[in-house]
Amino acid sequence: MSSQIFFGRNPKAKIHTISLLFIYGILNFTLLSCGQNQPQEKKEEQSEKSMTSDKPIILFFGNSLTAGYGIEEDEAYPSLAGQRLDSLGYDYQVINGGLSGETTAGGLSRLDWFLEEKPEIFVLELGGNDGLRGIEIEETKKNLKAIIATVRTKYPDTGIILAGMQIPPNMGQDYTKRFAEIYPEIAKEENVTLIPFLLERVAGNPDLNLRDGIHPTEEGHKIVLENIWPYLYAQIKDA
Template sequence: MLIRLFAVFGFFIAVACNNSSRTDGNRQSTKAQPDTAAVPSITKNILFFGNSLTAGMGLESQTLAFPGIIQHWIDSLDLPYRVINAGLSGETSAAGNERIDWLLNEKIDIFVLELGANDGLRGIPTEETQKNLQGIIDKVTTKYPDCKLVLTGMMIPPSMGGDYGKAFSAIFPALAQKNNMVYVPFLLEGVAGESALNQQDGIHPTAEGHKILAENVWQELKPLL
């Protein structure tokens, strides 16, 4: 679980889905017509890798979390993508760097990274967080060089200290630029600090809040599909 943020400054990103399936089309041909063989339809995988935001902590169903909402939009457009929600409450960048390996046993075509908030709230040195996140990215690109990458930026409350906050926030655009990643500056844009869109803890979005999170990610993710 994420460490509690102050309600007004309760934002931290600015951040990861089901098993993949393969659907093979049937080849059809007739003697009276030219060959109209159907090209096999292959479902591609989008891995959302993050913490309790990705996991949809506090919601009745994971389908109500922003990755699940994005899956619904993908299905409505009849796009050949399957969302894999690999969010885990309380995840730090170090734990994520250890956990990512087994998730890569399944082919990943798009990787959405939403991690780091728990590092910031625990005051972990920014150099360590950046190193761990880079490690995760390196593992993904080493195994799947053609995988498209998306990164959500993060922020921490001023109570953590101004200098630390600036250094922490700077991690994410630097990683995005270095690794040629599509960048979502702030996942909680339009939700952070809005009591009506957050659960009682003031940190985790409600189902309505997750719809806004989905929109924030979708506008950057959709062009990749």
């Protein structure tokens, strides 16, 4: 099962998820900005092949954490979610819309391409790279809200899950604190589901991250799946 498409069984659902780049000790801004960018043409080609099924779609839209940087794509948490759905008899097409190095502005600019077909569930995992690059926090918040608004305007019934993010304190305590605050604010203001911290129990653990100290290993992605699963499954069951 490819990390671009995964299968399961059961109708619609709504979910919103949040993903976080939070590292306590090791910080390498070049790597933490989510590694090398995959060629956009390759990502779009893979996704185009994915968007051919009449099954309800779950779209994971994010950066290298979603893309599965440094590991096989079928070991990344979107693929693991698809595999679990499949094992439970839920018939979904899971699309991995992760792109290494992506910012909220970049995500907003490429979003329309992914919305050519309706996602039943849209999981938004972006913002970590903004924080690591010191981008104005209110700009990050504005972009995340614009992404949500774009999805909702085109597909009002799509369930949206926002993944919460955190960053190390290198930009200063005030910036770090304010950055973490925007995710619950957005979830409340836009009435979407919030995953408090995508990397809960993974961030800062050298046994669960690659040598860069940033990106989860295969075992780390298994824990990330457990972090998102209650929110994803709740939306599927409510569908």
